[in-house]
Each structure stands twice: as structure tokens, then as C-alpha cells.
Amino acid sequence: MSADDVREEILAKVRSAIGRERGRPAPEPPEPLLEVPEMLLQQRVEQFSAALEKLSGKAHVAETAEAARALVEELISQRSAIASNSPLLREYGIASLPGVFTGYTDAAELKEACASADVGITGADYALADTGSLVTLSAPGEARIISLLPPVHVALVPRDRLLTGLDELFTVLPDPAEQTSSMVIITGPSRTADIEQILVKGVHGPRMLHAILV
Amino acid sequence: MRPIPVESLRATLSNQPLEEAIYASTRRLMEKRAASIPEHLREDFQKWREQAHRIKRHTLENLDYYLELLEDRLRARGGKLVYARDGAEVARFITEVAKERGVRLVVKSKSMTTEEIHLNEWLEREGIETVETDLGEYIIQLAGERPSHIVAPALHKTRYQIADLFHEKLRVEREEEPEKQTLIARRVLREKFLSAGLGVTGANFVVAESGSIAIIENEGNARLCSSLPPIHIAVAGIEKLVPRARDLAVFFKLLGRSGTGQPLTVYTSLLTGPRREGEIDGPEEFYLVLLDSGRTKVLAEPRRRESLYCIRCGACLNHCPVYRKIGGHNYPWVYSGPIGAIITPQFHGMEKDWWLPFASSLCGACGEVCPVKIDIPRILLDLRAEAVREKIRSGEARLERLAFRLWAWVMTHPKVYEAAGLFNLALRDDESGWKDTVPGVFHAGPLKEWLRFRKLPAPPAKTFRDLWAARRQKEALEE
Numbered sequence: 001m002s003a004d005d006v007r008e009e010i011l012a013k014v015r016s017a018i019g020r021e022r023g024r025p026a027p028e029p030p031e032p033l034l035e036v037p038e039m040l041l042q043q044r045v046e047q048f049s050a051a052l053e054k055l056s057g058k059a060h061v062a063e064t065a066e067a068a069r070a071l072v073e074e075l076i077s078q079r080s081a082i083a084s085n086s087p088l089l090r091e092y093g094i095a096s097l098p099g100v101f102t103g104y105t106d107a108a109e110l111k112e113a114c115a116s117a118d119v120g121i122t123g124a125d126y127a128l129a130d131t132g133s134l135v136t137l138s139a140p141g142e143a144r145i146i147s148l149l150p151p152v153h154v155a156l157v158p159r160d161r162l163l164t165g166l167d168e169l170f171t172v173l174p175d176p177a178e179q180t181s182s183m184v185i186i187t188g189p190s191r192t193a194d195i196e197q198i199l200v201k202g203v204h205g206p207r208m209l210h211a212i213l214v
Numbered sequence: 215m216r217p218i219p220v221e222s223l224r225a226t227l228s229n230q231p232l233e234e235a236i237y238a239s240t241r242r243l244m245e246k247r248a249a250s251i252p253e254h255l256r257e258d259f260q261k262w263r264e265q266a267h268r269i270k271r272h273t274l275e276n277l278d279y280y281l282e283l284l285e286d287r288l289r290a291r292g293g294k295l296v297y298a299r300d301g302a303e304v305a306r307f308i309t310e311v312a313k314e315r316g317v318r319l320v321v322k323s324k325s326m327t328t329e330e331i332h333l334n335e336w337l338e339r340e341g342i343e344t345v346e347t348d349l350g351e352y353i354i355q356l357a358g359e360r361p362s363h364i365v366a367p368a369l370h371k372t373r374y375q376i377a378d379l380f381h382e383k384l385r386v387e388r389e390e391e392p393e394k395q396t397l398i399a400r401r402v403l404r405e406k407f408l409s410a411g412l413g414v415t416g417a418n419f420v421v422a423e424s425g426s427i428a429i430i431e432n433e434g435n436a437r438l439c440s441s442l443p444p445i446h447i448a449v450a451g452i453e454k455l456v457p458r459a460r461d462l463a464v465f466f467k468l469l470g471r472s473g474t475g476q477p478l479t480v481y482t483s484l485l486t487g488p489r490r491e492g493e494i495d496g497p498e499e500f501y502l503v504l505l506d507s508g509r510t511k512v513l514a515e516p517r518r519r520e521s522l523y524c525i526r527c528g529a530c531l532n533h534c535p536v537y538r539k540i541g542g543h544n545y546p547w548v549y550s551g552p553i554g555a556i557i558t559p560q561f562h563g564m565e566k567d568w569w570l571p572f573a574s575s576l577c578g579a580c581g582e583v584c585p586v587k588i589d590i591p592r593i594l595l596d597l598r599a600e601a602v603r604e605k606i607r608s609g610e611a612r613l614e615r616l617a618f619r620l621w622a623w624v625m626t627h628p629k630v631y632e633a634a635g636l637f638n639l640a641l642r643d644d645e646s647g648w649k650d651t652v653p654g655v656f657h658a659g660p661l662k663e664w665l666r667f668r669k670l671p672a673p674p675a676k677t678f679r680d681l682w683a684a685r686r687q688k689e690a691l692e693e
Contacts, residue, residue, distance in 0.1 A: 130477070
């Protein structure tokens with residue numbers, strides 16, 4: 001049976017199961033349930049830090065570009081690092097720190113570099129205070145795997161992108177697909193509890209996560 | 215009708231390490247869930263459940279509309295929607311793509327849907343190496359077993375068994391620390407990720423309006439499967455749709471808490487088609503395979519349609535007194551626990567797995583914890599009723615019917631009932647209260663098996679009739 005016939009057969013079965021005719025529109029879906037609380041920046045920062053630290057990640061606040069750069073340098077501590085092509089990292093002078101490789105535009109080269117790097121440095125488009133999450137959208141400036149392959153992930157987030165939570169994210173970004181092929185919400189370092197429900201970090205992704213609010 | 219797997223049930227119940235493993239793990243999962251819904255969130259949590267239920271209901275009642283919308287939107291983003299009636303069609307499609315592109319190695323992330331159709335076996339038969347990359351699934355694959363829990367597939371295995379397994383299969387030093395075992399798996403699987411030609415994942419949700427899929431995970435292996443190989447194929451049931459991306463918020467909040475007690479899992483990915491112009495990495499091709507395989511059959515039963523709302527969190531398993539004793543492997547299909555008990559007979563037909571809805575104490579915990587408010591206890595009863603009708607039709611229930619007729623006759627004849635009560639009193643064992651010795655004459659037929667493990671409860675010293683008569687007498691005197 002051809003792919004089109006299979007498609008027709010399944011759609012016909014669906015229609016007959018729910019008693020609908022072909023091509024009829026659907027009534028309005030239920031109103032989305034999104035509640036955005038009012039919260040001061042300071043409160044959001046505190047909440048974000050506490051939530052991330054509970055997941056054994058670490059949140060830092062950098063008041064100036066110099067402070068952010070010094071912090072990243074300390075976190076890299078002579079190890080090899082890959083930085084994304086984010087304008088933010090360039091602006092803060094992080095992409096030009098010694099030991100930091102950047103500027104990859106070829107997937108295969110990037111893959112090879114990430115597989116052996118110790119630290120991955122990226123920007124983040126948003127952060128979520130209540131869960132301590134980072135939100136990254138794949139873009140020319142942000143590859144998917146820099147936050148994933150190296151054992152340590154360091155991310156810079158502008159403080160004004162610190163949202164209260166998931167509900168606010170979907171309020172400011174109602175349809176992420178319009179902007180990117182991949183939006184990932186990162187909530188703490190990679191982990192598993194598949195062996196006897198015992199928590200282990202760094203299964204496939206990083207075992208350590210640093211978020212720097214700038 | 216397929217018989218109850220009595221032997222394997224007995225083997226599980228008498229295997230103490232296994233019993234302890236299941237009991238301890240499910241208890242931890244219950245505790246984590248409870249801790250993730252603190253007092254101040256209880257009200258919100260109930261609101262989310264209601265909303266999730268409403269959205270699933272709306273989507274399934276208009277499913278053809280959303281399927282067609284999804285197909286259009288996904289195509290606009292450069293991806294392709296493929297329908298499959300059964301597992302064979304899913305396997306055929308993936309095999310074709312793999313062969314055309316010369317793919318030898320497939321990396322897979324955890325997906326109940328592909329587990330359901332035994333995808334790995336199909337691909338291996340075609341000579342395509344298929345590696346499970348979720349740690350628990352990897353362990354199960356090495357052991358040649360099947361998962362025993364929707365969320366924690368290797369829940370029945372101890373670290374010592376895993377130490378032996380890794381030592382034997384991966385030829386590494388015997389290592390009993392879960393942390394070091396995890397590192398071993400990371401190293402082996404990292405190589406696979408870097409060389410695989412195709413990544414297969416499931417999808418927890420499919421967003422019609424955006425042409426997107428959402429994947430929820432903690433390890434990062436699904437991100438690797440969907441980012442590194444040049445081709446990404448996601449496989450999901452047709453029931454996984456939601457209308458809009460904005461609808462995902464409640465589901466994310468419910469799924470993490472219900473499954474593993476996390477407000478949000480570590481990685482929540484929303485993926486839409488292949489890599490776009492200018493993006494550096496991600497797959498060059500993206501396919502979404504939507505599977506029917508019995509789902510339209512369930513959809514056609516309005517009273518049971520909500521069985522398809524399930525988001526595979528596993529909370530009903532963890533809270534089920536039956537699952538916690540018998541574990542996942544005694545259920546005939548990959549879906550175990552209460553949700554398995556209601557969907558297996560609906561997908562496979564009542565005649566095969568008729569006993570599943572009876573494997574329940576009807577305590578109601580499953581319905582109470584279900585994040586999308588599936589009324590599992592009601593559906594269990596509904597299926598029981600059907601199983602009994604089926605038995606009556608096939609004549610299998612003759613003895614049972616006779617017993618109930620006798621029961622009905624006794625219950626509708628007060629004098630006979632009274633006599634039966636007196637007979638019962640006469641059998642009372644005063645020492646223990648419980649009757650160790652049911653007269654030998656009853657140890658026959660179906661009662662024989664039943665009495666092997668059970669004693670009769672102690673009859674009270676006075677019957678209700680006696681008490682009632684005494685009270686009436688007293689009242690009469692007072693007047």
C-alpha cells in the first residue's frame with residue numbers, strides 16, 4: 001500500500017472513530033492556562049540562584065563585562081574551551097580569552113572540537129527563575145551541541161531575560177518554531193537515576209553547569 | 215483466552231531481591247513526586263490536571279483536523295510526516311531511509327512507542343546496528359531483557375547485576391558504583407553518538423500548530439540523537455498531539471513532577487523540522503512517523519477514549535499496590551501497571567488479556583495521581599464488565615453463574631440466609647478468630663485454589679439479626 005493510501009486509511013479511521021467529516025474546522029481549543037506572577041528582578045535572581053544550586057548547578061552575577069570575563073577565565077582555569085558565536089560573548093571579550101576556540105560554522109568541525117573540549121561556553125536567550133532553567137534557541141550564533149558535549153557548560157544570560165517561569169516564557173514566545181528549529185530548556189546538569197534510583201550527574205551531557213547573569 | 219501467568223507471578227513473589235528492588239524504587243518515586251507538589255502548589259496542580267485533561271479531550275475529539283494541520287506546518291518547516299498502521303510499517307520506513315543513505319549505525323533514545331513495536335529487532339534483522347542510549351534502556355538492551363517500568367526501565371536491576379553485566383558484555387573491570395558504571399556507559403555510547411548516521415527518538419508531545427515535537431529527558435541522550443546524526447526520525451502515536459505550543463506549559467509541569475518529582479526535567483527540547491538556513495548544527499533531514507497500531511480502535515470507544523490521554527509518566531505504576539508486588543514483567547505488554555491494565559486489552563483485544571483489569575484492588579490511587587485525570591478505576595470496571603460478558607457469551611462462566619444464582623437465592627430467602635448464618639457461627643474458631651479449618655467438603659473445584667492461601671474472616675459472636683432483634687425489643691420496652 002502506498003504512503004498516501006496509508007495516510008488516507010488512518011485519517012478515515014480517525015474521522016469515523018470521532019464522528020467527524022473531512023475538512024470540518026475544529027472549535028476553539030480551551031484557553032491556554034498561563035499565569036505570570038509579578039516579581040522584582042532581585043527576587044527573580046534569588047529564586048533562580050536557589051533553584052539552580054539545588055540542582056547542583058551554580059549561578060553567578062556579574063555586574064560588569066570585566067567581571068564576567070574574569071569569572072569565565074577562572075571557570076575555564078587553563079582547560080580547553082569552545083565558545084559559541086554569540087554576539088554577547090564577543091562583546092564581553094569572552095570569545096577572545098586564551099584557550100577559547102570559537103567561530104565554527106561547519107557542523108563536522110564543531111562536532112570534533114566539542115568532543116574533546118573541556119568547557120562549552122554559550123549565551124542563553126532566556127532564563128527561568130522558578131526552576132533555575134536556561135532557555136537556548138538554536139541560531140547562527142548558537143549551535144546545539146556546545147551546551148551538550150563538553151563536561152562543563154558555562155552560559156551567559158542578560159539579566160533582563162530572566163523570566164519568572166515557563167508560563168512567562170510561553171507568553172513572550174508563544175510559538176518558538178517561528179524563530180528556531182530547536183529550543184532547549186536546560187534545567188541543571190545532565191543526570192540519571194536509572195541505577196537503583198541513585199542520582200548520578202553527567203550521563204551524556206555536562207556534569208557541571210554555570211549560569212552567569214550579566 | 216490467554217491464561218493468567220501464574221507461574222511467573224509466583225516466581226516474582228518469591229524472589230526477595232526483586233521484590234525489594236521494585237518496592238524501594240517505587241517508594242522513592244512516590245516520595246519524590248509528593249515532595250515536588252508542596253502545599254502551596256496543590257491547588258495549582260489540580261488546575262493543571264483539569265487543563266491537561268481538557269486539552270487532550272479537545273485534541274482527540276478533533277484529531278483529524280489537528281493531524282492535517284500538523285502535516286501542513288511540518289512540511290512548511292522542511293520536515294515530513296509519515297503515517298504507519300503498525301510496527302512493520304514504521305520499521306520499513308526507517309530501514310528504507312537507512313539503506314538509501316548507507317546508514318549502518320542507529321542511535322536511539324528512550325521511546326515507549328518504539329518499544330511497543332519492537333523496532334530494534336526489526337532493524338537488527340535488516341543488519342542495521344541499533345543502540346539504545348538512555349542508560350536504563352542500554353542496560354536492558356545489553357541484558358537482552360525488556361523494560362519493567364515506563365520511566366525507569368531497569369528498575370528491577372541491582373547495581374551488582376549491572377556490574378556483572380558490564381563486565382561480561384563490555385569487557386571492563388567489574389564496577390559496583392553507579393557513578394562509575396554511568397561513566398563506563400557514557401564512554402561507550404559517546405563513540406556511538408559521534409559515528410551514527412541516524413538518530414531515532416520518541417516524542418512526548420506533538421504540536422499541531424507549530425509542526426514541532428517536544429522531548430522530555432534528563433540525560434541528554436535524546437538531544438544527542440536529535441542533534442548529531444544527519445537524519446532524525448521521531449516516532450510517536452497519533453494521540454500525542456496538542457493544538458499549540460502554549461499548551462505545553464501545563465504538560466511540562468505535570469509530567470516532570472508526576473514521573474520523577476522534578477518541577478522540570480533537565481532537558482526539554484522543542485524541535486521543528488531539520489536544521490535551518492544559517493544554523494550550524496542539527497539534522498539535515500527530519501521525519502515524524504505517526505503510528506496507529508490500535509489507537510483508532512480505542513478512539514472509537516467514547517467511554518474509554520480517555521485512555522489515550524496518557525502522557526506516560528509512570529505515576530500510576532508507582533502508586534499501584536499490584537504493580538509494586540508483581541513488577542512490570544508480569545504484564546503481557548510494554549505498558550504495565552494500571553495504565554497497562556486498561557490499554558493492553560483495548561489494543562490487543564479482550565480475549566487475550568482479559569485478566570488484566572482484574573489485577574487491581576480498585577483502591578483508586580492510579581486515578582488519584584494521574585496527571586491528566588484519566589479515570590482508570592472506572593475504565594477497569596468497564597473492562598471487567600466486558601470480560602464477564604465475553605465469558606458468559608463463550609459459556610466459560612457457567613460455574614460462576616451458578617454460584618451467583620445460588621448466592622442470589624440465599625440472599626432473597628431470609629430463612630435460608632439465617633440458616634446459613636447459623637452454620638457459619640458453628641464453624642467459629644474461638645482461639646484465633648480466623649478459621650484455619652474450612653470443612654474439607656469445600657476444598658474442591660474452584661474453591662480449592664482460593665482456600666490454599668486464604669482463611670475465612672472471623673464471624674462475629676452475634677449476628678446482625680440478633681442485634682437488630684435485641685434493639686427492637688429494647689425500643690418496644692421503652693415505649
